[in-house]
Amino acid sequence: MVKHWRVDREEKYEIVEKWFLKDLEMIDGKEADTDNPYFDMHFHKVYNMEAYSCASKYTFARSLSKLNEMYLKKDFKIVNFDDTYLNDDSIWSSSNRDFVVVMKVCFYAFSLLCLSLCRLT
Numbered sequence: 001m002v003k004h005w006r007v008d009r010e011e012k013y014e015i016v017e018k019w020f021l022k023d024l025e026m027i028d029g030k031e032a033d034t035d036n037p038y039f040d041m042h043f044h045k046v047y048n049m050e051a052y053s054c055a056s057k058y059t060f061a062r063s064l065s066k067l068n069e070m071y072l073k074k075d076f077k078i079v080n081f082d083d084t085y086l087n088d089d090s091i092w093s094s095s096n097r098d099f100v101v102v103m104k105v106c107f108y109a110f111s112l113l114c115l116s117l118c119r120l121t
Helices: 054-072 097-117
Strands: 002-007 010-015 026-028 038-042 046-050 077-079
Touching: 038 054, 054 077
Parallel strands: 026 077
Antiparallel strands: 002 010, 026 038, 038 046
């Protein structure tokens, strides 16, 4: 865990605490169906964490999962996260997710435009 602060124009970082991935037992996202940046990391004790955003919380969980998969192959749990955003085989977690989201927004905008231009008699 890193403490961050700014002094004038200079940014300072201090390592406050270190954990080992091999000691991680579980990551609890607390609420999978809400947009919240809070999560718990379960080691020998539970640490309450706050990410910068919900997206960064999911990115952190995906990163830990990939690191575990590559190096440890240990079974640790990731609970209370939406699996759609955690899995690589999901369309939302692919590298083209921005394109897919833009396409959906365009589709809905076009649908609203068509509906607004329809005459109701």
